[in-house]
Amino acid sequence: MNDSTPEDDEPTSLVAKTRNLYRKHRGKILAVGGAVAGVALAVVVARHTMEQNVTEDTGSDAPPESTSEPRQPPKHHLRNLPEGWSASDEKKAQYKEETGDDLAPGTTWVHPSEDEEDEDPGEAAA
Secondary structure, three states: OOOOOOOOOOOOOHHHHHHHHHHHOHHHHHHHHHHHHHHHHHHHHHHHHHHHHHHHHHOOOOOHHHOOOOOOOOOOEEEEOOOOOOOOHHHHHHHHHHHOOOOOOOEEEEOHHHHHHHOOHHHHHO
8 A cells, every 4th residue: 555645546745644654653753852852951051061160160250351350479388399309498498487387398388479580481481
C-alpha cells in the first residue's frame, strides 16, 4: 500500500502527510524536541554562570580603569621561598628591625616599593 495515494487514488496533500507522520511518531518527536530544548537550556545556564564568575572575579561590573579610587601600592609581606633557598642577611635585618621577630626559615621579607626601585628593567625580566 502506498501512503501517497489514498483509496480513491487522489494524491495526499503535504499537510495531511505531515499530520499523519506526526501522529505516527509523536513520542519520538517530543523526546527529540525535549532533548534539544534541554541542551539549549544547559548552554544558556553555563554561559550565564561563566559570565557571572568573571564579574565576581573582577569584583565590579565596571572596567578597572573606570574606578575613581587610586590603586593602592602593595604592602610589606612575607614570601615563601623554594626549598633550599634562604633570605639574605639584609632582608633578615629589615624584618627584625620592623617587627622585632626573627625571619622564619624558608621565607623572605618583601618590600614591593624598594624591590621595584632596586631592579632595572633588564634584571626584572631575567
